[in-house]
Amino acid sequence: MSETQIRTYHTKDVVRFRKTTEEFGGLSNMAPGFPIVVLGHRIRTSEALYQACRFPHLPEVQKMILSEGSPMTAKMRSKPFRKDSRPDWDDVRVKVMKWCLRVKLVYNWRKFSELLLSTGDRPIVEDSRKDGYWGAMPQDADTLNGQNVLGRLLMDLRRKLQEDPEALRSIPPLQIRNFLLLGEPIPMIMSPRQQEVALVRSDDEGPAQHAFL
Numbered sequence: 089m090s091e092t093q094i095r096t097y098h099t100k101d102v103v104r105f106r107k108t109t110e111e112f113g114g115l116s117n118m119a120p121g122f123p124i125v126v127l128g129h130r131i132r133t134s135e136a137l138y139q140a141c142r143f144p145h146l147p148e149v150q151k152m153i154l155s156e157g158s159p160m161t162a163k164m165r166s167k168p169f170r171k172d173s174r175p176d177w178d179d180v181r182v183k184v185m186k187w188c189l190r191v192k193l194v195y196n197w198r199k200f201s202e203l204l205l206s207t208g209d210r211p212i213v214e215d216s217r218k219d220g221y222w223g224a225m226p227q228d229a230d231t232l233n234g235q236n237v238l239g240r241l242l243m244d245l246r247r248k249l250q251e252d253p254e255a256l257r258s259i260p261p262l263q264i265r266n267f268l269l270l271g272e273p274i275p276m277i278m279s280p281r282q283q284e285v286a287l288v289r290s291d292d293e294g295p296a297q298h299a300f301l
């Protein structure tokens with residue numbers, strides 16, 4: 089993905105989201121109602137997971153971010169520690185975001201896939217007042233400008249969902265150094281359905297229960 093290119097979007101042609109309560113607000117990482125489980129930890133939003141991934145070497149900071157009730161607060165709580173983000177953060181953050189979106193999909197398969205597919209083949213744009221990197225910013229009533237990296241990752245995920253959904257049911261760990269959550273290496277993520285099959289095969293008693301941190 090060429091990240092640096094600024095794109096212009098015409099509002100009438102796109103699916104855009106800003107507030108999580110809007111029709112396509114579920115596409116936002118801030119959207120509630122799309123919980124995730126990683127290493128047995130229940131995480132409220134993909135935003136909290138993404139922000140926690142900045143700090144694999146600081147499990148206490150990760151814990152604080154993940155235990156926040158609101159995604160916006162999780163993001164705010166990470167701000168004082170940003171200077172201590174993993175040193176390669178700028179190089180890996182798009183990969184990490186892509187992985188977080190896939191985890192969101194695996195754990196919210198029906199709801200998130202239906203939402204993504206309902207956008208058809210229209211461009212998806214995070215409409216942002218101040219972030220022209222992950223989103224695009226209004227120039228006037230008809231136009232948004234920005235790199236729209238999040239929107240483009242969502243379009244990429246939508247295309248894979250249209251072409252080969254089963255390939256999205258499990259997610260290999262990212263091949264980056266120190267891909268850790270609360271001190272443990274993040275393993276392959278499997279859909280709850282695949283986990284149940286694996287549990288039945290291993291003659292276990294049933295799916296694990298998860299509580300929020």
Ligand SMILES: Nc1nc(O)c(N)c(N[C@@H]2O[C@H](COP(=O)(O)O)[C@@H](O)[C@H]2O)n1
Pocket residue numbers: 106116117118135138163214219222238
């Ligand atoms: N501050 C803020 N408010 C919102 O309503 C937003 N949707 C965002 N954008 C999201 O923030 C994440 C990126 O965080 P970093 O700036 O890289 O720390 C990403 O999920 C954006 O979609 N920000």
